[in-house]
Amino acid sequence: MINFDNVTKVYPNQSRPALESVNIEVTKGEFVFLVGPSGSGKSTFLRLVLKEERPSDGKIHVAGRDLARLTNWKVPYLRRRIGCVFQDFRLLPNKNVYQNVAFALEVIGKQRRFIRKVVPEVIDLVGLEGKHDRMPDELSGGEQQRVAMARAFVNRPMILLADEPTGNIDPATSIGIMKVLDRINRTGTTVVMATHDAAIVDSMRKRVIELEYGKVVRDQSRGVYGQAY
Amino acid sequence: MRSQFVFSEIWIGLRRNLTMTMALIVVVAISLSLLGTGLLFVKQVDRTRTYWQGKVELSIYLCIKTSPQPQCQQNGPSTVAQRDQLRQQLSAMPQVQNVYYVSQQQAYTEFRQYFSNEPALVQDTQQGDIPDSFEVKLKNPEADYNIVASAVTGAQGVETVVDEMTILDKFYRLLDGARNAVIIIALILIVAAILLVANTIRLSAFNRRRETAIMRLVGASNFYIQLPFLLEGAITGLIGWAIAAGLLVAVKSLMLDSLEQYFSFNVGLSVGDLIEVILFSMVVGVVLCGVTSFLTLRRYLRI
Numbered sequence: 001m002i003n004f005d006n007v008t009k010v011y012p013n014q015s016r017p018a019l020e021s022v023n024i025e026v027t028k029g030e031f032v033f034l035v036g037p038s039g040s041g042k043s044t045f046l047r048l049v050l051k052e053e054r055p056s057d058g059k060i061h062v063a064g065r066d067l068a069r070l071t072n073w074k075v076p077y078l079r080r081r082i083g084c085v086f087q088d089f090r091l092l093p094n095k096n097v098y099q100n101v102a103f104a105l106e107v108i109g110k111q112r113r114f115i116r117k118v119v120p121e122v123i124d125l126v127g128l129e130g131k132h133d134r135m136p137d138e139l140s141g142g143e144q145q146r147v148a149m150a151r152a153f154v155n156r157p158m159i160l161l162a163d164e165p166t167g168n169i170d171p172a173t174s175i176g177i178m179k180v181l182d183r184i185n186r187t188g189t190t191v192v193m194a195t196h197d198a199a200i201v202d203s204m205r206k207r208v209i210e211l212e213y214g215k216v217v218r219d220q221s222r223g224v225y226g227q228a229y
Numbered sequence: 230m231r232s233q234f235v236f237s238e239i240w241i242g243l244r245r246n247l248t249m250t251m252a253l254i255v256v257v258a259i260s261l262s263l264l265g266t267g268l269l270f271v272k273q274v275d276r277t278r279t280y281w282q283g284k285v286e287l288s289i290y291l292c293i294k295t296s297p298q299p300q301c302q303q304n305g306p307s308t309v310a311q312r313d314q315l316r317q318q319l320s321a322m323p324q325v326q327n328v329y330y331v332s333q334q335q336a337y338t339e340f341r342q343y344f345s346n347e348p349a350l351v352q353d354t355q356q357g358d359i360p361d362s363f364e365v366k367l368k369n370p371e372a373d374y375n376i377v378a379s380a381v382t383g384a385q386g387v388e389t390v391v392d393e394m395t396i397l398d399k400f401y402r403l404l405d406g407a408r409n410a411v412i413i414i415a416l417i418l419i420v421a422a423i424l425l426v427a428n429t430i431r432l433s434a435f436n437r438r439r440e441t442a443i444m445r446l447v448g449a450s451n452f453y454i455q456l457p458f459l460l461e462g463a464i465t466g467l468i469g470w471a472i473a474a475g476l477l478v479a480v481k482s483l484m485l486d487s488l489e490q491y492f493s494f495n496v497g498l499s500v501g502d503l504i505e506v507i508l509f510s511m512v513v514g515v516v517l518c519g520v521t522s523f524l525t526l527r528r529y530l531r532i
Contacts, residue, residue: 076445103443151447
């Protein structure tokens with residue numbers, strides 16, 4: 001599903017590469033934690049998957065496509081197969097829960113009948129039933145992240161990228177968020193989650209890829225957060 | 230394509246940017262209407278010039294009882310014999326293309342027509358007060374004027390020789406000057422409009438940066454992301470143009486038509502001319518707003 005073949009990324013005006021000779025293979029339906037200190041290259045990895053950046057060297061395949069060969073105007077179609085969740089939720093403050101989720105489908109031109117059908121289903125899936133009309137500022141952090149996950153998942157992507165989704169959320173609420181991610185993973189969606197949250201990684205017992213200074217220092221199935229330290 | 234969704238997004242964009250949008254509409258309206266006015270002037274001058282070029286270049290007014298010139302005072306009104314001689318002399322000249330005689334009665338009729346809006350003047354004037362004349366059309370007006378004029382000046386029965394072109398040249402110079410001034414101001418305003426469009430789109434892109442970021446993320450096509458901005462620019466341009474069209478109709482009916490009345494020649498612009506100018510200014514407005522929006526977007530909206 002995601003295949004990094006000897007990928008190096010050097011940002012302009014920086015001597016040290018953000019990623020260096022990274023080989024990662026993530027198969028369909030996997031749940032992967034991406035761990036490592038700030039600046040270790042986790043976000044660069046996610047940006048490369050989305051083709052927001054191009055690798056300086058190496059090949060990247062996502063959902064069966066060679067990203068180097070993907071023309072610019074086809075990039076949006078790649079992104080329709082990838083859902084994204086961030087630490088800061090990125091909801092539209094002037095739209096309610098339903099509208100925020102529906103927005104993701106409206107802007108890719110889906111029929112209104114289809115939107116009316118699937119949006120409530122996804123809102124139920126993330127556990128926000130009955131809160132369609134709430135505005136983002138009326139919701140708790142955990143609830144806002146659930147809206148963001150509903151938006152990321154509403155188009156049934158093959159891959160869900162989560163960049164520290166529990167970073168702004170207290171540990172108790174984080175468990176609920178992880179349950180939603182797990183539920184999404186069980187539908188067959190590949191989930192890649194970058195995180196600093198040791199407790200969550202330890203409790204989930206999923207595959208862990210650890211990055212340090214742009215290199216993969218550990219790739220372990222059913223791993224824990226702190227093993228390398 | 231979800232048109233309802235796109236239009237609601239555009240409406241939100243226009244409303245958020247209300248002051249800039251209004252400033253833009255006003256500037257577009259004024260610049261387009263000035264440009265259109267300039268074009269109407271161009272058309273009017275062309276029309277008038279063609280009218281005159283097909284007409285007389287030289288008028289030879291003949292003596293009448295009331296002529297103030299000394300030679301007329303001495304010899305009295307022109308006689309039939311003098312007129313026949315003059316006609317023969319003129320027709321014989323190689324530079325002359327056409328000569329025709331305007332009798333006192335014809336001259337009076339025309340006079341009454343020209344000054345129909347000044348009844349007092351018409352009442353005070355009687356047939357015989359307006360001199361009869363020879364209207365001469367030259368083959369090559371600029372080169373031959375002096376030859377023909379000097380040949381008949383001072384001849385028996387001639388009061389004055391008038392070069393119609395010199396009179397008209399002053400009028401043309403005035404119209405040309407007005408046209409140039411209007412077009413220069415229009416161009417300056419168009420530059421202002423372009424800068425305003427760029428700034429409005431920049432603000433709009435900034436206002437909608439969250440929406441744009443999410444659209445990018447969920448895989449909206451570039452076209453779909455840019456469309457609201459482009460349409461925002463185009464709609465603003467269209468509203469400005471609609472106002473400009475109204476102003477142009479006003480310019481035509483208030484200014485140019487009253488000018489025509491003043492001259493009472495049939496050189497007025499038709500409705501077709503007006504529509505042509507209005508359509509041209511629409512194209513300018515939409516292209517101006519559309520292209521500027523597009524170029525600005527490329528800079529401020531990374532896709």
